[in-house]
Amino acid sequence: MAHFVIPPIRHLLTRWGIHPDAHKFPAADLGIVDAGLPPLIVLPLAQQAGAPARPVVKVGEHVLKGQRVADPAGAISAAVHASTSGTVIAIGEAPMPHPSGLPGLAISLRPDGEDRWVELHGDPYPIRLEPAEISRRVAEAGVVGMGGAAFPAAVKLALGQRSAIDTVILNGSECEPYLSCDDRVMRENAADIIEGSRLIMRATGAKRVLVGIEDNKPEAIDAMKVAAHPFPEVSVVKIPSRYPMGAERQLIYTLLGVEPPAGGRAADVGVVVHNVGTAAAVWRALRYGEPLIERVVTVAGGAIASPRNLRARVGTPLQWLIDRAGGLSRQPARMVVGGPMMGVAVGDLDIPIGKGASGVLALTHAEVGEREPSACIRCGSCVSACPVGLLPLEMANRIHAGELGQAEDIGLRDCLTCGACGYVCPSRIPLVQYFMHARGELVALEREGKRLDRVRELTEARSGRLEREAREKAEAQARRKAERAAAAKKETAA
Amino acid sequence: MNAPVYASPHAVTTRTTRQIMGMVMLALAPATVAGFWQFGWPAFCLWLVTILSCVTFEAICLQIGGRRAMPVLLDGSAALTGWLLALSLPPWAPWWLGVLGAAIAIVIGKQVFGGLGCNVFNPAMVGRTVLLVSFPVLMTQWVNPQMLAQGTDLSLAVQVGLGGGIPDAYTSASLLGHVKTDLGRGVPLLEAMSAFTPGQGLDGSRAGSLGETASLLVVAGGLFLVAKRIIGLRIPLGFIAGLCVPAAIAHASAPDHFLPPLAHLLSGGALLGAFFIATDYVTSPSSPAGQWIFAIGAGLLTWLIRSWGGYPEGVGFAVLLMNATTPLLDLWARPRIFGRSLTGRSLPARRRQEFIR
DSSP states (O other): OOOBOOOHHHHHHOOOOBOOOOOOTTGGGSOOEEOOOOSOEEEETTOSSSSOOEEOSOTTOEEOBTOEEEEOOSSSOOOEEOSSSEEEEEEEEEOOOOTTOOOEEEEEEEEOSOOOBOOOOOOSOGGGSOHHHHHHHHHHTTOBOTTTTOOBHHHHHHHHHHSOOOEEEEEEOOOSSSOOHHHHHHHHSHHHHHHHHHHHHHHHTOSEEEEEEETTOHHHHHHHHHHHTTOTTEEEEEEOOOBTTTSHHHHHHHHHOOOOOTTSOGGGGTEEEEEHHHHHHHHHHHHTOOOSOEEEEEEESTTBSSOEEEEEETTOBHHHHHHHTTOBSSOOSEEEESOTTTOEEESOTTOBOOTTOOEEEEEOHHHHOOOOOOOOOOOOHHHHHOTTOOOHHHHHHHHHTTOHHHHHHTTGGGOOOOOHHHHHOTTOOOHHHHHHHHHHHHHHHHHHHHHHHHHHHHHHHHHHHHHHHHHHHHHHHHHHHHHHHHHHHHHHHO | OOOOOOOSOOOOOSOOHHHHHHHHHHHHHHHHHHHHHHHOHHHHHHHHHHHHHHHHHHHHHHHHHTOOHHHHHHTOHHHHHHHHHHHTSOTTOOHHHHHHHHHIIIIITTGGGTSTTTOSSOHHHHHHHHHHHHOTTGGGOEEOGGGGTTOOOHHHHHHHHHHOOOOGGGEEOOHHHHHHHHHHTTOOHHHHTTTOOHHHHHHSOSOOOTTTSOHHHHHHHHHHHHHTTSSOSHHHHHHHHHHHHHHHHHHHHOTTTSOOHHHHHTSTTHHHIIIIITTOTTTSOSSHHHHHHHHHHHHHHHHHHHHHSSSSOOHHHHHHHHHHHHHHHHHHSOOOOTTBOTTSOBOOOOOOOOOBO
């Protein structure tokens, strides 16, 4: 293993971010347990970033575990596979973990209890495969980013084939409080992750892998170092614990000291970032041919009786997971899918988990905190917390006043919506809500603008056409008149 | 299903506005108690009257504005304004001066703008400055702390508070005021300063406003706030630098005409201003660069006003003048956005440097 050190000066210069209470224990110290087979599996079609998948099965059809039930629709999308064998009982709307609380399309599956696999096609030495073949098989397996954003992994791999990538960064920071699923996967399946990272390296043509792990996970760092030992191109790097260290750009800056340009991609600086769980999924997809049908989920929070990490099938309802973690010990104030900083609050326990769900949290009143917003005292906590260098209070002020354009001018588009500002605000101002709202408004305005532009174009084209026609008519009339006049003249002359 | 929609984050720090205000008051307490100790019951009564009137005026304004008064009053901002105003008044000022100052601070300085967080100028300094301009004599009558060694009793406090006017035996002059007068008469600086020793400035046994004389305790309170991460070091350091650096240069070049930096620092509420007045959240910039400019500007203005202005003291004016620049500083001195240049353009796609060894 190569020795990779973050220059100490960069530690001193980092001033952004926050240190929320970690709440990682006891879940982080308990082994991953299988969540078992729920009585109903609901496979969301829009569990990846990009376009929702297109179903390829019919209601009533019997499917096997690992069988593809939906195809990717479009360039950025991912296939969905059945996470157990059973019968498709419905294809339609189901409650979803979405901030709006609106339902989404899903395939519902009644398990037959046999859990029978389709025939899988693994490869004993996947590292020998061609880069294009690796990303094809990753796409085949429906692997998406498992850190939360659920960006299709194959798209990122193919991206690497187009632009020169020299470094693969594995994100093992897990900076969100409560969550410890990546920590557990790193401790228990370190070899899978390292193998997966080498496959990603091969697929993107990179020269090395850096695994960034926050220093509050010493066991994970040790396990990963042991697993990475045989491979000189893989380095495990201890990075400081702070939120949001796991944000792609912040992680790249911490590890490499380069800032990816705003509005650009990580690939612009020769880097591709994947979550550690994604690397493990890539390995399993290529080595064993297994599609991504299960993931490790942290079930935690003050209202959970015995918090722990569960290996759950994609499509397992929240209620089932909570029951496997000892049930609710008290009435939660809020249920969250994902981490407490960026997760989605949900109101329905029938909601299934998707491929990107890293946590299921039942938070008590004390944990969620008192929420009555008061006047902004301009204390500037949000300014020092912001990892991007924005002035959240000024942006929120402008949005409050309806000046979306001004808010955009001072950096609304650079906001990660990481929630660091909302966390530190002593006045409990819902800053992130302001920013998300404003962004939605801007998108709507843009769309409206485009529509108006199109209407104007069409109107202009029409009036131009009418004008042209009128002109042509007049010209033709004049021509005929002249001809007639000429003919009459000729006649008189004759 | 009609569950309310909550936005992330779903966790929050335990610090609240009320806590911050309470912490600032806690930090002010030692210097305030030292002030009571030196200046006796009249100082305590003035302090109490000022705070109570601030809270009362805030309540009246909220009532008129049709807002729920209780949660706003409980945030402690009005009491803190009153506290800071009291600390910047002459300790034996008559009680109505405190009430009038509170009215100006809260009504004109704060509520007219829309209440907490909306005011442009530091309310306590608005109150103090209006009083200083309107009642120059009352606002520059200082008591001599040494004369109070025998202690004061409540009856004296009532007499002073109601009637105003300090018995001649107790009056004294502050260093800045005395030096200004003497320099005006052509007395050399060294002679003018002969009655004052720097040690007086440290332990608080000097004439001055109610809560600023015990400089060591003021600094200790300020550093407590820094340690609790309620204020940053930028504004206090910038203020002190802006005041002391030009003072040191001027004193070195013309020792007969300009006070030494230590004298500037230890009198006229400079340290109270640096740690508690200029650092007021609402009226100071929130970006780091803006804070430096704001603080250095306030310190420099303080020195300019003290050296050439008509008033011997200048912290209040300087802070108010810089308050006016805060909105602009917040707009112009924004921090650099990650991945963008200072002008807001995207950085070029630069490759990493090698760090593998």
